[in-house]
Amino acid sequence: MSAASFAGRPVVIGGGLAGLMTALHLAPRHVTVLSPVALGTEASSVWAQGGVAASVGPDDDAGQHLVDTLAAGDGLCDAAAAQRILAGAADAIDTLVKIGTRFDRDAAGVLRLGLEAAHGRRRIVHASGDSTGREIMRAVVAAVRACPSITVLEGVDARRLLTADGAVTGVLAARNNEAITIATRQVVMATGGIGGLFLRSTNPAGCFGQGLAMAARAGAALADLEFVQFHPTALDTPGTPVALVSEAVRGEGAILVDETGRRFMADVPGAELAPRDVVARALWSELADGHQTFIDARGRVPGGFAAHFPTVTALCHAHGIDPDREPIPVRPAAHYHMGGIAVDAEGRSTIAGLWACGEVSRTGLHGANRLASNSLLEAVVCARTVSRSIEGAETAPVVAPRAVALPVRQDPAGVRRIVSNAAGVLRDRQALRTGIEALLPLAIGNGAEADPALVGLLIAVTALQRRESRGAHFRTDWPHHATVALTRTLTLSDALRDAEMLVSAVAA
Structure with missing residues (x-):
């Protein structure tokens, strides 16, 4: 591999939704994508079950979506940033459809919209019930592989940002532990989340904040890092990662119970669809008191559980659980990081030449607690924003980065x-x-x-x-x-x- 052949191109670090959409939006400009694994495998985007939050229903609009987002964010959302991102929802869905994503629709061809916690409307656009991330990434990966201006280097692990005088000069990466230095003045960090830092997480084990570490060591400012969202209903099995039991299951009528069948969320405002932090703490308290916690979906999902949630059904069956006949054992697990690399309205960090997109960034959309399914929306909308910023940026001549071990x-x-x-x-x-x-x-x-x-x-x-x-x-x-x-x-x-x-x- 000759790193010199990629010199001067924008480099996207990460092969999830945010990174790949940024690369697609940069076309026909040549761009290099670095991914430590094969595209469409170990990215949190692939595992996303719920869907994309988008105010596209006849009874909905971006203003109502903003109200719900700000409420979930508990005082720490950047209202202007949130408004800007949420207003791009319809265009984001249209973009994904044009790429080839097959979202669920009714007989008339209208998008089916689901309900998730803390949303005041049905606004969750989903695919194959609970396989939204997999379907979106199938379409996006195919589009990337068909795009002649995108070079994807799979099996390449980015390890350090190279800088000089407060600006990016390159990326130090490795393939099979052999160093690769790529000279560039434009890097997009799109490495995903931090769930792999925890004993129980719904994220791929390899997502442990690499992008944050690289940005921090290069001197970038980070924001709101303490806000880690724990999904309340991960399948209660040992180790990490653990399977997610989508919030959409509760959105369709399933309830939370203990081993005696007691519905412990019944008297909480919002009940099972209260904000995720409220539900996670409720489950945590039940577990601390010696109880077991379950999702009871028996007879509660219109059309049958397996038909509506094929992914969750398969995960349950793999562990000997039949959701139609017995409650599903669940417990909280690390799921999403609201904090990240501090970025401005164009996705620029405090280091010249470094942008961030997706979960690794802190745009101000999520505040102290992400509203369900806003993350895939953020990735798609902000990918376009970042690509436009890169296209309009002035850059200094590419220089040979200083040698680093x-x-x-x-x-x-x-x-x-x-x-x-x-x-x-x-x-x-x-x-x-x-x-x-x-x-x-x-x-x-x-x-x-x-x-x-x-x-x-x-x-x-x-x-x-x-x-x-x-x-x-x-x-x-x-x-x-x-x-x-x-x-x-x-x-x-x-x-x-x-x-x-x-x-x-x-x-x-």
Whole structure:
């Protein structure tokens, strides 16, 4: 492989929906996509069951969608950014259809719209019931492979951003542990989420915040990292990743019960369709009290469970569970990261030449708690925004990046228990301090856990600093809202300084 042949092209890091849509929108400009795995396999986009939130129904509009989004975001959404992204919903759906996505429709050809938690309208556009991500990615991957201006380098693992004078100069990557240096002035970070940092997650195990680590080490500002959404209803099986039991199951009438059949969400506003953080904490509390928690869909899904939710049915059957005859055992699992690389309205980070798109970014759409199914919408809408920004950007001449040693391949296994104990569904000062003490030496080291530990450290530091409970961030020692909702932005140097001060104070 000759990296020189790709010099000067925009480089997209990540082969999920956000990255691939950005590459497609950049056509006919030549672009290089780096993906550590084969396209359409280990991306969270592929596993998305619920759908795309879009105000395309006759009783809906972007204004109502915005109201629901802001309510879920619990005071931390950027209202202007949210309005701009949500207004692009109809165009996003149309774009996906033109690419070849087969969304579910009724006999008249009208899109079937589902309901999910905290939405005031049926506005979830889905495909094959609960296989939306797989269908969208099938169409998008096919479009990418057919596009002559896109070069996809599969099996290539990006490990560092290369910079000079505060601007991007290249990407250091590896294939089979052989270093590859690509000179470029334009990089799009689209690496997805952080679920792989936790013992239980619905994300691919390889999604552990690599993009955040690369951006942080390059000096980029990050924002709202403490907000990690735990999906309340992951299939209760050992290990990570765990299968997701889509929120759409509850949207179609299934209820949450304990081992006795008690409906423990009945008296909660919104019941089973309350915001995800509320439902996750309710399940967590039931489990902490020694109960088991289940989704009971028996006789509650019009048309039959298997016909409506073929993916969930297959997952249940693989574990010996028949949803038509017995409740489905579930528990919370890390699912989505609302924080990320701080970006402006065009997706630009604080480093010249670095854009971010998708879950790795912090656009302001999600605030403290993502509204269900807004993530796929954000990826599609913001991919177009980022591509337009790149097309209009002035760039300096490409130069040979400075030589940097290739870091070892990263592995989050050694930090999962630490991060899970420190920054789980319920948090407190002592657990966060203990986590920071354990993560700091790993994060500043050179081992295989350095980048995962760094991301875990950043989350723990910001969670310790947020002395309130808001959205997906719940402190048992600070259970109430602060008077003012503040977005917190930090850099790696800020976080390391604060962590080192804390550890020094404990040692003293």
